[in-house]
Amino acid sequence: MADPTSDLEPLFAAADEGVALDGLVLERAADGTYALETPTADHSALAEDELRSALESVPALVSNWRYWDAIGGEGTARRAFLRWCERAPLADATTANRTLEDDPLEVPERYDALDEGIVREWGQLRITARLVDGGEGERRYELRHVDDADRAREELEPCEDPRDARELSTDDGDGRYRPLKTAPTLRSGWIFSELSGRALVDAVEFFYPATIANWHRELRGELDVDHWLETAERQTGIYDVIDELPREAVGWMAEACCVDSQCLRRREWQYDEDDDLEPPGGDGPFPCREPCSLVVAAARKWAILESEEERTYELELTTSELNQLAELIDAVADGRTGEIREADVNDGANRYRARYLRAKRFDENGGLEATERERN
Numbered sequence: 001m002a003d004p005t006s007d008l009e010p011l012f013a014a015a016d017e018g019v020a021l022d023g024l025v026l027e028r029a030a031d032g033t034y035a036l037e038t039p040t041a042d043h044s045a046l047a048e049d050e051l052r053s054a055l056e057s058v059p060a061l062v063s064n065w066r067y068w069d070a071i072g073g074e075g076t077a078r079r080a081f082l083r084w085c086e087r088a089p090l091a092d093a094t095t096a097n098r099t100l101e102d103d104p105l106e107v108p109e110r111y112d113a114l115d116e117g118i119v120r121e122w123g124q125l126r127i128t129a130r131l132v133d134g135g136e137g138e139r140r141y142e143l144r145h146v147d148d149a150d151r152a153r154e155e156l157e158p159c160e161d162p163r164d165a166r167e168l169s170t171d172d173g174d175g176r177y178r179p180l181k182t183a184p185t186l187r188s189g190w191i192f193s194e195l196s197g198r199a200l201v202d203a204v205e206f207f208y209p210a211t212i213a214n215w216h217r218e219l220r221g222e223l224d225v226d227h228w229l230e231t232a233e234r235q236t237g238i239y240d241v242i243d244e245l246p247r248e249a250v251g252w253m254a255e256a257c258c259v260d261s262q263c264l265r266r267r268e269w270q271y272d273e274d275d276d277l278e279p280p281g282g283d284g285p286f287p288c289r290e291p292c293s294l295v296v297a298a299a300r301k302w303a304i305l306e307s308e309e310e311r312t313y314e315l316e317l318t319t320s321e322l323n324q325l326a327e328l329i330d331a332v333a334d335g336r337t338g339e340i341r342e343a344d345v346n347d348g349a350n351r352y353r354a355r356y357l358r359a360k361r362f363d364e365n366g367g368l369e370a371t372e373r374e375r376n
Ligand code: SF4
Pocket: 180, 182, 257, 258, 263, 264, 265, 266, 267, 288, 289, 290, 291, 292, 293, 294, 295
């Protein structure tokens, strides 16, 4: 590492206002002398040359200050996120936030860990923070898909411009459009090897828009959550009907759309402020503060479907055929149909099994042969 104490003028200048970061506390007194506090020593009334030699014994604290001074943006989401990436203490955490469950690292152990690379996961993104070899505390960030954790860099498609993330996140691995950016369908096979802090934040925001800002709001205890009822009641036009969706159906909808297998945002909105929905909200680091447009659009369909009256039908099926209907619904709901081999006729959702059932049980109108029964 280059000598981080070779140019101390910026640090001396900052001492006029007072420096307090990660164990380095420095102040200039009215008489021009300095007070320096580090985790291992306290000094007061230091002349500038004495201060210089005292700082030479704590180069990591100096280079750490230098890096975060260059990052700037005190109190911003960008700075907090970059500090989270390297497990630095988060000054603006005002709540017992789940992202703080792992212990923050102080500078000496953090520097050791940064030499190896500190790994964080943000949805399906794997971020590795490292110190630049021979730098003065500068960090670089590697970004890749979590599924590519063990792949060699050379095997992955190299990317440099954070805006590349926009294209990478548009379609899934099968080339299908991803309407929900936080669905766990991000394609793998790419790598950003050497991002600056700013470029890392930009890339993450292209992959997962607004996740850093909402995470930061939550961290500060300022996440404003819009629950289902207030969101539904303020809809107009074709979405005006969604507030008619029954309470129970809103729970089914959250289970269908918002659980971790479908969306990596942690759902914080509930049916109403004092009325929690039953499905789990999820475990991801970034919160969802209100029903998204995809859920609102789907809710319109369900509101219309739920307005239909229930009827009783009689249809003839063998027990295996009844079980097969359940298997078919499961396979579609879990997005598993593409994985079922044509030769695997033991699977009820096998294409030939489905075609056989259709040939046997559908009428000439293309529906299940069923008779409506009078209800008592
Ligand atoms: S409403 Fe549900 S599906 Fe939409 S972003 Fe939030 S958690 Fe995800």
